[in-house]
Amino acid sequence: MIRVMLVDDHPVVREGLRSLLDAEPDIEVVGECGDAASAAATAAATRPDLVLMDLRMPGRDGVAATADVLAACSTRVVVLTTYDHDGDVLRAVEAGASGYLLKDTPRAGLVEGVRAAARGETVLAPAAAATLAGAVRRPAPPTLTPREHDVLRAVARGLSNPEIARELRIGEATVKSHLLRVFEKLQVSDRTAAVTAAIARGILPTPRL
Amino acid sequence: MIRVMLVDDHPVVREGLRSLLDAEPDIEVVGECGDAASAAATAAATRPDLVLMDLRMPGRDGVAATADVLAACSTRVVVLTTYDHDGDVLRAVEAGASGYLLKDTPRAGLVEGVRAAARGETVLAPAAAATLAGAVRRPAPPTLTPREHDVLRAVARGLSNPEIARELRIGEATVKSHLLRVFEKLQVSDRTAAVTAAIARGILPTPRL
DNA sequence: GGCCGCCTCCACCGGTCGGTGGAGGCGGCG
């Protein structure tokens, strides 16, 4: 019997997974949890063989929750999310996820994925597999320093270099230095492309109204 | 008996909604559909009282599907989606949706929402209601002309004005004219802020890797 | 026909931006 625990902030999704998995003779849902913060505690209490983890939750820390769960008890974590944001796949696997499935997987694929992960296999959706393959080909995951981050965030708000310099209490020359290094790291040549590239890679959050 | 049809590309979500709604004595799920394209045809065939419609689907045209369904048969459409992107709410309601609920609604709220919508009420999640209220306060929904859209998309890719002029086969002066009007409409004063503002309002898609 | 919105284009200006090619200080690590 494979003991599964669900972490997802959407009751509808938990309900769907539960009915789908409980219909299988060899799978049992032993717990569920609606937020990332209490995932580790729930896992420690229910000691599942496998945790199905949503990535996007209030506080948006499915990745952190994955790390917490793995630190709290010996189990496997399979990420089950809606979109295949490339950045998410990388961060999830870095955090120790044993699999990355999308919610539009047909039910047979989901069930088989759960069994495969419980057997110890790493189960990846095709898009996620492609992303990981691409990531190892390119051994340069662009990591920005805190200051570079600050400058880029300000740029995304539409501030000019002099304005950024005032806001961060540094010289305009310094702003330019940081920005040039950001361009280099993101492989772009102007501030606007830097912002979109950063959003695409999850370095900056998707802007909201 | 309230006859409900489900439109969502995720089998898991459909499964969850079906088991949740079928548990109610006065609700019956009479059809489901995994893509926006065939939603109208399915609705015409099953003639539901209510359609629960996901907004984000392959082809991302839940709004268009809402309009199609309403054109194809007399029913009500309630949008049931994951995030409360402000732009989505506005477009969905414009397309004729009778409600806008989020997937993190507790199951009791969902069921009550379905009943209320079937009674003819307009059912809005709190966040969606706030957005609509804000929208009527501000009677300027920034609509870009096709050409302005073209220019803005090019800007988001990091192209300079001369490059955009070459790509669109127009003069650089024309590019600037379009851009200035975009700035005005989006209430910003530079290209980078224009791109983030456009992404925030759903005018431009969230950039992907 | 008249009006209006959209697209197109022009010349000119000052400020900003991307880029070069440096430099020094400071903290951590082996």
Add this chain to the structure above:
DNA sequence: CGCCGCCTCCACCGACCGGTGGAGGCGGCC
């Protein structure tokens, strides 16, 4: 201690950008 990464700053350049204040053409709508 020396090395390295990060942060800070400088001067200078040419290109580009935002903004002004125009203009004409074209199509749809009343």
